Amino acid sequence: MRSKESILHRLSPGLKLLALISLIAAISIDVPFIDGTLKPWIPAFGLALTAGLYALAFSSVGKFFEQLWNLKLLILLVTIPQLLFGTPLPTVLGSTVRLTDAMLLATLFSLTTKTQALLDSIEGALRSKPLRPLVRLGLKPETVSLAFAMTMNAIPMIMKFVGQIKEAQSARGLKPTPVRMTIPLLVASLKYSDEFAEALTARGVEV
Amino acid sequence: MAASNKITLRDLSRIAIFAAIIAALTFPGAIPLGTGVPITLQTLGVMLAGVVLGGFRGALAVALYVVLGLIGLPIFAEHSSGFGVLAGPSAGFLLGFIPGAFVTGLIAHSGSKFSVVRTLIGSLVGGIAVVYAIGIPVMAGNLQVDLATATGYSTPFLPGDLIKVALTVVIAFGLNRAYPKAFKN
Amino acid sequence: MLIELDAVSVAFEGKTALDNVSIKLDQQRIGVIGLNGSGKSTFARLLNGLVQPTSGTVTVGGVNPANDAKAARRQTGFIFSNPDVQIIMPTVIEDVAFSLRGSGLSKDEVQAKALAALQRFNIQHLANQAAHSLSSGQKQLLAICAILVTEPKLIVADEPTALLDLVNSRRIAQALLGELPQQIVLVTHDLELAAGCDVILRFADAKLVQVGEPSAVIAAHLAENLSAS
Amino acid sequence: MLIELDAVSVAFEGKTALDNVSIKLDQQRIGVIGLNGSGKSTFARLLNGLVQPTSGTVTVGGVNPANDAKAARRQTGFIFSNPDVQIIMPTVIEDVAFSLRGSGLSKDEVQAKALAALQRFNIQHLANQAAHSLSSGQKQLLAICAILVTEPKLIVADEPTALLDLVNSRRIAQALLGELPQQIVLVTHDLELAAGCDVILRFADAKLVQVGEPSAVIAAHLAENLSAS
Numbered sequence: 001m002r003s004k005e006s007i008l009h010r011l012s013p014g015l016k017l018l019a020l021i022s023l024i025a026a027i028s029i030d031v032p033f034i035d036g037t038l039k040p041w042i043p044a045f046g047l048a049l050t051a052g053l054y055a056l057a058f059s060s061v062g063k064f065f066e067q068l069w070n071l072k073l074l075i076l077l078v079t080i081p082q083l084l085f086g087t088p089l090p091t092v093l094g095s096t097v098r099l100t101d102a103m104l105l106a107t108l109f110s111l112t113t114k115t116q117a118l119l120d121s122i123e124g125a126l127r128s129k130p131l132r133p134l135v136r137l138g139l140k141p142e143t144v145s146l147a148f149a150m151t152m153n154a155i156p157m158i159m160k161f162v163g164q165i166k167e168a169q170s171a172r173g174l175k176p177t178p179v180r181m182t183i184p185l186l187v188a189s190l191k192y193s194d195e196f197a198e199a200l201t202a203r204g205v206e207v
Numbered sequence: 208m209a210a211s212n213k214i215t216l217r218d219l220s221r222i223a224i225f226a227a228i229i230a231a232l233t234f235p236g237a238i239p240l241g242t243g244v245p246i247t248l249q250t251l252g253v254m255l256a257g258v259v260l261g262g263f264r265g266a267l268a269v270a271l272y273v274v275l276g277l278i279g280l281p282i283f284a285e286h287s288s289g290f291g292v293l294a295g296p297s298a299g300f301l302l303g304f305i306p307g308a309f310v311t312g313l314i315a316h317s318g319s320k321f322s323v324v325r326t327l328i329g330s331l332v333g334g335i336a337v338v339y340a341i342g343i344p345v346m347a348g349n350l351q352v353d354l355a356t357a358t359g360y361s362t363p364f365l366p367g368d369l370i371k372v373a374l375t376v377v378i379a380f381g382l383n384r385a386y387p388k389a390f391k392n
Numbered sequence: 393m394l395i396e397l398d399a400v401s402v403a404f405e406g407k408t409a410l411d412n413v414s415i416k417l418d419q420q421r422i423g424v425i426g427l428n429g430s431g432k433s434t435f436a437r438l439l440n441g442l443v444q445p446t447s448g449t450v451t452v453g454g455v456n457p458a459n460d461a462k463a464a465r466r467q468t469g470f471i472f473s474n475p476d477v478q479i480i481m482p483t484v485i486e487d488v489a490f491s492l493r494g495s496g497l498s499k500d501e502v503q504a505k506a507l508a509a510l511q512r513f514n515i516q517h518l519a520n521q522a523a524h525s526l527s528s529g530q531k532q533l534l535a536i537c538a539i540l541v542t543e544p545k546l547i548v549a550d551e552p553t554a555l556l557d558l559v560n561s562r563r564i565a566q567a568l569l570g571e572l573p574q575q576i577v578l579v580t581h582d583l584e585l586a587a588g589c590d591v592i593l594r595f596a597d598a599k600l601v602q603v604g605e606p607s608a609v610i611a612a613h614l615a616e617n618l619s620a621s
Numbered sequence: 622m623l624i625e626l627d628a629v630s631v632a633f634e635g636k637t638a639l640d641n642v643s644i645k646l647d648q649q650r651i652g653v654i655g656l657n658g659s660g661k662s663t664f665a666r667l668l669n670g671l672v673q674p675t676s677g678t679v680t681v682g683g684v685n686p687a688n689d690a691k692a693a694r695r696q697t698g699f700i701f702s703n704p705d706v707q708i709i710m711p712t713v714i715e716d717v718a719f720s721l722r723g724s725g726l727s728k729d730e731v732q733a734k735a736l737a738a739l740q741r742f743n744i745q746h747l748a749n750q751a752a753h754s755l756s757s758g759q760k761q762l763l764a765i766c767a768i769l770v771t772e773p774k775l776i777v778a779d780e781p782t783a784l785l786d787l788v789n790s791r792r793i794a795q796a797l798l799g800e801l802p803q804q805i806v807l808v809t810h811d812l813e814l815a816a817g818c819d820v821i822l823r824f825a826d827a828k829l830v831q832v833g834e835p836s837a838v839i840a841a842h843l844a845e846n847l848s849a850s
């Protein structure tokens with residue numbers, strides 16, 4: 001494993017997202033039909049480009065094929081019904097390749113972007129000029145990142161409550177079922193959440 | 208119960224908690240159907256968010272959940288995550304969760320106190336109708352099949368989702384008796 | 393009842409929580425003390441099968457909780473420190489009555505028995521209140537009532553007073569150590585409370601390091617843990 | 622700082638939580654005791670504006686928290702009993718650094734200050750750990766660090782040791798009463814802990830019933846509440 005991060009890893013998440021959206025848009029245009037003749041090599045070229053990007057990110061195309069393999073069911077699901085309905089093969093190939101390519105590109109983005117970096121750039125984007133109207137509508141950058149942090153904190157707390165409730169119910173000779181567990185879970189979670197809000201207020205946090 | 212749209216820290220905390228609850232509902236697992244969209248417990252969380260928090264706050268909780276999943280937390284069905292799902296067959300369901308919780312809450316909170324009937328109607332309309340109305344067409348689009356086929360792919364969800372509506376009503380009814388403060392914003 | 397642990401070890405994900413514990417206990421009031429993470433809760437949970445030994449055997453009144461969790465849970469009531477997680481039904485009386493489901497009693501008998509349990513601790517006036525709106529002390533009393541109606545032979549309480557104030561702690565302590573005829577295992581950080589037991593087990597670093605008369609065990613605990621500071 | 626309450630009453634939904642309390646305090650270590658529901662937490666929360674008086678005025682160091690909550694929160698740090706609810710950020714150092722957001726300091730300065738706060742309690746080795754994986758005692762120390770970096774003049778702690786074991790309680794008590802230069806208001810059920818204060822306020826039934834020298838107030842508290850049982 002190479003520890004050095006690729007240029008794709010280091011690219012700012014905002015730019016990467018923009019590039020991703022434009023690439024997906026580009027391969028989604030029905031280029032093959034522009035002049036009336038089929039050119040399925042255009043989406044195929046897109047796929048090759050994506051493989052190249054994976055190679056750039058992970059210094060081998062192994063990861064590309066790994067992700068492609070993950071999509072096998074989806075690919076079958078998209079192709080088989082169309083073939084059964086008699087859609088011409090090049091059209092089917094074109095559309096399948098396009099969907100596959102879009103999924104692979106979006107996954108590449110996720111694979112090369114740390115969640116924290118993405119959180120930071122969301123906060124940064126909200127501070128930027130174009131998005132200032134959103135801020136004026138009340139969507140403060142600090143509030144958004146605070147909400148992210150709070151949710152990530154809350155997930156382990158919820159799992160802790162689930163464990164305690166399961167235990168308490170089995171101790172009473174009860175098989176914990178979703179309904180039985182959910183009411184105490186909601187009560188414990190809401191109380192935790194209200195106490196948490198108070199502690200935040202005491203630390204001078206405002207929304 | 209017509210609550211204002213001004214978000215306090217206490218609201219924000221409850222919104223975060225419900226986003227986390229929906230995430231936690233994906234941990235027990237999912238039943239794959241071979242269509243790329245499995246049977247999951249997420250809609251239970253979506254309906255509860257609307258019923259407990261009300262439309263506006265409930266929708267924010269679900270939006271928070273969706274965004275966190277999109278940016279990489281493995282909290283979507285079958286521990287998936289990332290922007291990739293937006294190109295996949297379940298994209299519309301995920302996005303539909305947001306208006307789904309909104310409509311659920313709007314209907315459930317439309318009276319001045321807790322009502323089983325409004326909770327039931329809210330969950331049916333918001334948690335099923337709205338979610339499917341967005342989920343099925345997007346599925347058709349992303350899988351490049353026609354609407355009828357996508358609807359066919361989605362009918363196996365109905366029994367499970369109806370059970371989840373029933374669960375929502377039973378849970379909300381119990382919660383209102385055990386801890387009525389839960390519904391006060 | 394005889395509580396017997398024979399060379400019991402428990403590990404969670406490779407981490408030892410209880411290390412080769414052997415002991416026989418038949419006292420009525422059994423206290424358990426030790427620092428955070430020393431293995432107290434693990435010991436308590438072994439007694440009704442909430443935790444299973446990685447090696448060794450546990451026997452409680454002739455029942456092995458690892459083999460017959462159902463029988464173990466019938467004869468053992470468990471009280472946790474978090475009062476919120478123990479409540480199952482919406483109102484106080486329903487929650488107590490719930491313990492009697494499947495007992496074959498008629499509805500009226502169940503109601504009467506549940507009410508009698510509440511009366512015992514003088515909280516019958518709360519019968520129809522929303523269970524989650526009670527104070528923490530009242531919730532712990534409710535938890536005790538909900539357990540008592542099933543007439544367990546042993547009650548295991550894992551820090552039942554941790555979230556309570558002085559008066560409520562005393563109330564629960566008095567109920568557990570003073571009033572109940574059952575055998576009690578009481579895990580606690582409150583050394584005053586532990587002092588009221590017949591025998592105390594002291595855990596440290598997953599080991600049972602001392603068993604004996606309360607004053608001696610408490611003195612050793614204080615000496616060992618406060619000398620450093 | 623001078624803490625001054627002038628004829629302060631607080632009611633929640635018609636229920637009186639604090640009844641006509643007037644007092645002036647400038648001691649360094651102020652203890653607060655009383656039974657569940659007697660009004661201790663309500664008193665503590667008045668000092669930084671988490672609760673507002675229904676009538677009367679509160680002044681802390683010249684600031685009225687009801688009018689200027691921001692200033693009140695800047696000068697007052699608050700510590701709660703539940704260690705879990707006080708952690709905001711994923712890792713220890715980030716959580717301490719979070720307190721310094723909007724302080725105008727550079728990233729490096731924030732990092733250095735946060736690390737210095739951890740060093741003070743010898744927990745700098747935990748800096749990059751997940752905050753939720755800490756033990757309860759470590760979480761309370763973290764909560765204290767997260768407050769100290771903002772350099773408050775007053776620290777209010779509402780039962781900070783309630784959920785801790787012996788060793789951790791002592792550690793926190795030593796930090797609060799022994800080491801910190803700040804003025805401290807300490808709400809506690811632990812009478813031993815309260816005994817270490819300069820003055821104790823005793824609440825009962827929403828009233829401030831006694832203010833004075835620790836041993837006298839504690840004796841009166843015990844006499845009043847344990848005689849019945």
Ligand SMILES: Nc1ncnc2c1ncn2[C@@H]1O[C@H](COP(=O)(O)OP(=O)(O)OP(=O)(O)O)[C@@H](O)[C@H]1O
Nearest residue numbers: 404408409426427428429430431432433434435786
């Ligand atoms: N379910 C579990 N999974 C993993 N580790 C566990 C689990 N339960 C306990 N442990 C670990 O086992 C050890 C003993 O825990 P135990 O809960 O028995 O301690 P304790 O004496 O009850 O402590 P406390 O005073 O904090 O309640 C600890 O290190 C704890 O982290």
Ligand SMILES: Nc1ncnc2c1ncn2[C@@H]1O[C@H](COP(=O)(O)OP(=O)(O)OP(=O)(O)O)[C@@H](O)[C@H]1O
Nearest residue numbers: 557633637638655656657658659660661662663664
């Ligand atoms: N937010 C609130 N809403 C309604 N009632 C409240 C609220 N906070 C406190 N009370 C009530 O006010 C009274 C005083 O409560 P307070 O929390 O000050 O007591 P306390 O002395 O801190 O008790 P404890 O030892 O249980 O912490 C209690 O009867 C309590 O039920």
Ligand SMILES: O=C(O)CCCC[C@@H]1SC[C@@H]2NC(=O)N[C@@H]21
Nearest residue numbers: 245246247283284297300301364
């Ligand atoms: O990828 C995801 O996380 C979204 C899965 C969506 C599942 C949908 S929601 C409505 C319908 N009911 C189910 O049980 N599953 C689908």
Ligand SMILES: [Mg+2]
Nearest residue numbers: 432433434550
């Ligand atoms: Mg324990």
Ligand SMILES: [Mg+2]
Nearest residue numbers: 661662663779
């Ligand atoms: Mg209090």
